[in-house]
Amino acid sequence: MSIKVKFLPSNKEVTADKGEVLLDIALNHGIDIQHACGGFCACTTCHCEVIEGMTNLEDPEGDELERLDVMDGRTEKSRLACQSKIKGPVTVRVVNQD
Numbered sequence: 001m002s003i004k005v006k007f008l009p010s011n012k013e014v015t016a017d018k019g020e021v022l023l024d025i026a027l028n029h030g031i032d033i034q035h036a037c038g039g040f041c042a043c044t045t046c047h048c049e050v051i052e053g054m055t056n057l058e059d060p061e062g063d064e065l066e067r068l069d070v071m072d073g074r075t076e077k078s079r080l081a082c083q084s085k086i087k088g089p090v091t092v093r094v095v096n097q098d
Ligand code: FES
Pocket: 034, 035, 036, 037, 038, 039, 040, 041, 042, 043, 044, 045, 046, 047, 080, 081, 082, 083
């Protein structure tokens, strides 16, 4: 099943499968996003703000919640791209580009 995922500020819209994580989707499509720890929930540089479709992401689990708690610049829309699995269409803003 193809799910639409839009990345800002590049405004690129791509399709991905249910269960894929935002970081992998971005990297697979050449979208610029920092990921200093390589996607292991250890750095928070992959911070994204969910502009639309927050409920279309799987809920954050313990490791991500702990990281978000200590992250600078957190908002209610914040997620870590490397931990966020999609289950429906979303639009996200990449906070840290390379
Ligand atoms: S890439 Fe480091 S926390 Fe996501």
